Amino acid sequence: MRIALGVEYCGTAFRGWQSQAGGGTVQDALEAALARIAGGRTGVLCAGRTDAGVHATQQVVHFDTDAERPLTAWVRGVNSHLPDGVAVRWVQPVDEAFHARFSARGRRYRYLLLNRPQRPALWQGRVGWFHGPLDLAAMQAAAARLLGEHDFSAFRAAECQAKSPIKIMTQAMVRQCGSLFVFDFEASAFLHHMVRNLVGTLVYVGKGAQPAGWVDALLQMKDRKLAAPTFSPDGLYFRGPVYEPHWGLPEGGDEFLDGVLT
Incomplete structure (x- = not known):
């Protein structure tokens, strides 16, 4: 099964998105939390890598898993194992043809x-x-x-x-x-x-x-x-990738940014 997640994070305390030696990245934190729910290593692919100190209101990732879990486990369960500054916003099962990076237009x-x-x-x-x-x-x-x-x-x-x-x-x-x-x-x-x-x-x-x-x-x-x-x-x-509507992924995620500007 292929699953997509919408993730937000404050990049201040992280060394960027992409996993690297010594850890300390958003990807490292997310994969570790997913592994706790999936019962084994779970690698993710993202829509767009961000540098150290850069934030995201809607990073989109996808991963493949054989673990059968209620959808809420990929949100509440994963969030319970994530450090402060990172949170899963939503979960969506997707077609295996979907790719967080390459499907973005x-x-x-x-x-x-x-x-x-x-x-x-x-x-x-x-x-x-x-x-x-x-x-x-x-x-x-x-x-x-x-x-x-x-x-x-x-x-x-x-x-x-x-x-x-x-x-x-x-x-x-x-x-x-x-x-x-x-x-x-x-x-x-x-x-x-x-x-x-x-x-x-x-x-x-x-x-x-x-x-x-x-x-x-x-x-x-x-x-x-x-x-x-x-x-x-x-x-x-x-602020996130732009996908064609047929993928059926949630839009938005800018409530924080829009709220501070009104």
């Missing part, structure tokens, strides 16, 4: 940036921070230039293992809610550090260091060294 990210002179305390680790004033209209104009199919090499980390830097950006928006700037991105897929590099570049435009047209030049030159530095992981949230 898109992925969504949100970055929360606190813009005030003082660093965050209550939201430490949950938002990025920039101390100087930012021009919303300039950042919106720059973000609009990211839409469409582009070679995003200028926003790609050196260690990125993606086969191609060409991606299709279907959403690139910036809005302001008081002292909080909200960056929303949706694309066919993302390169390593791509969202954090995009936010860094938009902040450079917002603070007046570069014009909005700088984004066009960066896309054309395809040189990571010419773009802005990589922004902090603290404010980055993986």
Whole structure:
């Protein structure tokens, strides 16, 4: 049987999603909890790997198991064995053709940036921070230039293992809610550090260091060294993959993010 899970986590205390030597990752914690319920090792595959410090409101994973358990066991039971900061939100049996990563036709990210002179305390680790004033209209104009199919090499980390830097950006928006700037991105897929590099570049435009047209030049030159530095992981949230409706998976999972912005 193939099962899909929707998982949320706060990445502050973890070394990222992907399992690695020494443990301490979200995948390590989830697989250990699943093994307690399944009665044996249970490996999972995710929709999108996240770096250390990055959060997720709807990470989707799938796994195969012969263990016959009530569906509630994969939620309540697994959650009882997970550490603070990680929780299974939902469970759904899926067709064996479903793959959490390869069945996704898109992925969504949100970055929360606190813009005030003082660093965050209550939201430490949950938002990025920039101390100087930012021009919303300039950042919106720059973000609009990211839409469409582009070679995003200028926003790609050196260690990125993606086969191609060409991606299709279907959403690139910036809005302001008081002292909080909200960056929303949706694309066919993302390169390593791509969202954090995009936010860094938009902040450079917002603070007046570069014009909005700088984004066009960066896309054309395809040189990571010419773009802005990589922004902090603290404010980055993986909002989940986008699947075709026929898979029947729950949508949403953004109650937390949407609630703080109303």
